[in-house]
Amino acid sequence: TADEDLEARPPVVTVMGHVDHGKTKLLDALRNANVVAGEAGGITQHIGAYQVHTEVDGADRRITFIDTPGHEAFTAMRARGSQSSDIAVLVVAADDGVMPQTVEALNHAKAAGVPIVVAVNKIDKPDADPTKVRGQLTEYGLVPEEYGGDAMFVDVSAKSGLNLDKLLEAIVLTADASLDLRANAEREAQGLVIEAHLDRGRGPVATVLVQRGTLHVGDSIVAGPAHGRVRAMLDEFGNELTEAGPSRPAMVLGLSAVPGAGQNFIVVEDDRMARQIAEKREARERAAMQAKRRV
Numbered sequence: 001t002a003d004e005d006l007e008a009r010p011p012v013v014t015v016m017g018h019v020d021h022g023k024t025k026l027l028d029a030l031r032n033a034n035v036v037a038g039e040a041g042g043i044t045q046h047i048g049a050y051q052v053h054t055e056v057d058g059a060d061r062r063i064t065f066i067d068t069p070g071h072e073a074f075t076a077m078r079a080r081g082s083q084s085s086d087i088a089v090l091v092v093a094a095d096d097g098v099m100p101q102t103v104e105a106l107n108h109a110k111a112a113g114v115p116i117v118v119a120v121n122k123i124d125k126p127d128a129d130p131t132k133v134r135g136q137l138t139e140y141g142l143v144p145e146e147y148g149g150d151a152m153f154v155d156v157s158a159k160s161g162l163n164l165d166k167l168l169e170a171i172v173l174t175a176d177a178s179l180d181l182r183a184n185a186e187r188e189a190q191g192l193v194i195e196a197h198l199d200r201g202r203g204p205v206a207t208v209l210v211q212r213g214t215l216h217v218g219d220s221i222v223a224g225p226a227h228g229r230v231r232a233m234l235d236e237f238g239n240e241l242t243e244a245g246p247s248r249p250a251m252v253l254g255l256s257a258v259p260g261a262g263q264n265f266i267v268v269e270d271d272r273m274a275r276q277i278a279e280k281r282e283a284r285e286r287a288a289m290q291a292k293r294r295v
């Protein structure tokens with residue numbers, strides 16, 4: 001509503017592209033470049049969502065990244081990713097050029113109306129041909145700025161770290177030029193489950209993206225058919241968080257079960273209500289499954 005108290009929030013960026021074009025390596029390189037010397041215990045574990053800092057025009061800016069798989073079987077994840085993000089980074093390997101899932105990802109981003117930044121990756125390879133990539137994408141209607149279009153293309157190497165700062169800058173500039181990114185940080189949190197798994201020691205662990213409001217340790221939440229109290233939250237470096245505001249990804253501990261990627265989470269008044277809602281959702285899912293089986 002109009003009198004809601006809206007504050008600026010970081011852009012949420014989904015990284016998409018054909019299998020093995022370097023999405024995950026690029027994100028790992030961005031994250032490693034962001035580790036302040038002496039901070040945390042080094043990065044050992046890959047997670048599918050995290051936030052990085054960069055400086056643009058002297059201001060500290062944050063960007064939230066979500067990784068997606070490039071294998072053709074994961075169409076639904078790419079579609080969902082582009083729908084829940086503000087910007088898509090399309091990673092294209094400069095040696096391979098445009099491939100089927102490059103085009104598919106481009107179409108998802110277009111359908112979702114999400115601005116696209118192109119990372120032309122593996123520029124370190126001897127057979128890299130970044131000009132060819134620009135020509136190919138122009139044919140699909142994604143025209144580089146330097147050709148008079150409106151998409152920013154950045155040649156990068158996830159391997160050597162070349163131009164990673166330029167990529168971050170292009171994302172910030174694209175966000176500032178075409179998006180009004182604000183959210184109410186004061187309300188109860190709601191958002192999306194990015195990925196989740198069962199950890200031997202810690203139980204169910206869900207990486208969630210807060211879309212609105214602020215999530216706190218101690219909050220009662222429902223995530224898909226799972227519920228529970230947030231026992232602890234960790235950031236991308238394994239540091240404990242006490243709260244997570246809009247656009248922040250966080251690993252949440254304390255759920256009763258492992259929710260599915262893409263399911264929503266909400267904060268509710270107390271544990272009892274969380275359990276009731278989760279049980280209703282579970283019953284609804286069971287009924288839907290049985291109905292499907294009868295067909």
Ligand code: GTP
Pocket residue numbers: 017018019020021022023024025026068069070071121122123124125156157158159160
């Ligand atoms: P999927 O998630 O399976 O779709 O793959 P991906 O796009 O995440 O690719 P990934 O990061 O797993 O990289 C695939 C391969 O390309 C790995 O062997 C990387 O080391 C290599 N690679 C990624 N980026 C670069 C780069 O900039 N230069 C070179 N030479 N190799 C790269």
Ligand code: NA
Pocket residue numbers: 019020
């Ligand atoms: Na891969």
Ligand code: MG
Pocket residue numbers: 023024025067068069070
């Ligand atoms: Mg990957």
